[in-house]
Amino acid sequence: MIADSATATNPLASPAVGQIEPLLAAISASQPRVSRTVAIMPAYNAATTLERTVADIPEGSVDEIILVDDCSNDDTVKLARSLGLTVIAHETNGGYGANQKTCYRAALDRGADYVVMIHPDYQYDSRVVGAAIEFIKLGICDVMMGSRIRTRREALDGGMPVWKYVANRCLTTVENIALGQNLGDFHSGFRAYSRKVLETVPFEKNSDDFVFDSQFLAQAVHFGFRIGDIPVPVRYFDEASSISFRRCITYGLATLGVLGEFYRHRCTPWKSERFQTDA
Numbered sequence: 413m414i415a416d417s418a419t420a421t422n423p424l425a426s427p428a429v430g431q432i433e434p435l436l437a438a439i440s441a442s443q444p445r446v447s448r449t450v451a452i453m454p455a456y457n458a459a460t461t462l463e464r465t466v467a468d469i470p471e472g473s474v475d476e477i478i479l480v481d482d483c484s485n486d487d488t489v490k491l492a493r494s495l496g497l498t499v500i501a502h503e504t505n506g507g508y509g510a511n512q513k514t515c516y517r518a519a520l521d522r523g524a525d526y527v528v529m530i531h532p533d534y535q536y537d538s539r540v541v542g543a544a545i546e547f548i549k550l551g552i553c554d555v556m557m558g559s560r561i562r563t564r565r566e567a568l569d570g571g572m573p574v575w576k577y578v579a580n581r582c583l584t585t586v587e588n589i590a591l592g593q594n595l596g597d598f599h600s601g602f603r604a605y606s607r608k609v610l611e612t613v614p615f616e617k618n619s620d621d622f623v624f625d626s627q628f629l630a631q632a633v634h635f636g637f638r639i640g641d642i643p644v645p646v647r648y649f650d651e652a653s654s655i656s657f658r659r660c661i662t663y664g665l666a667t668l669g670v671l672g673e674f675y676r677h678r679c680t681p682w683k684s685e686r687f688q689t690d691a
Contacts, residue, residue, distance in 0.1 A: 448525050449545055450477075451478070455532045458486075459484070462495070469541055509622065520611065525607050528602075528605075529602065534647065536644055540602075554606050555639040557602070558642060583599065584597060595640075612689065613628060613631045626667040627686060630687075
């Protein structure tokens, strides 16, 4: 009876067979949970730039890198595996938005608390990953954007075409006014999210094309998430992916359509599924 009493009052005192698993579970539950940060890379023909992009990610800033290859014609998949990345390869090219959908599903499935998107084309400076995530960890923002346009001179010196700069400034201004935000660059491909954002925003309902990004931000605003940004150096060069002038016009018009859909949902009886959850 004395031994039984000691065991009852001291959980570490020789537990009986059958009590070990509950004991281990209790000990595990008492330990503080360590958050998990996952970097996702939507990739297409990124073999020439991938290694440099990965090398710039600060050590210890992410726990895993998931690369989703959208049916590349080069050695992107082979190189990514040699670098120790988690690789998911699409059998057919689904588009930029479809690639991101796979990225986010994979990150959530692998227990990510924070997710940061880094383009593997070495255009965005991945050294700022930790800084972006920290704003979310501190509870200051739920979504962090990397702004390529701290000043006009820096953007143009980084190689951004003048026409793209002007288009970005005009469209970003319209979006800031329409969505009540104050972001420096609504169209950056460097983005970080909390898990709650990805679990709330119905991104599966979005386009498989480039306008996916605009739809996602409009959804984030609709669901009340806080969006912030930090400056991120950017490089424009031949290997860095960039849509053409014609595709840019199509994207811009589609983005204006997203704003129209946002206000139609909020101000009229005609609701959009894109701004409703299934729950």
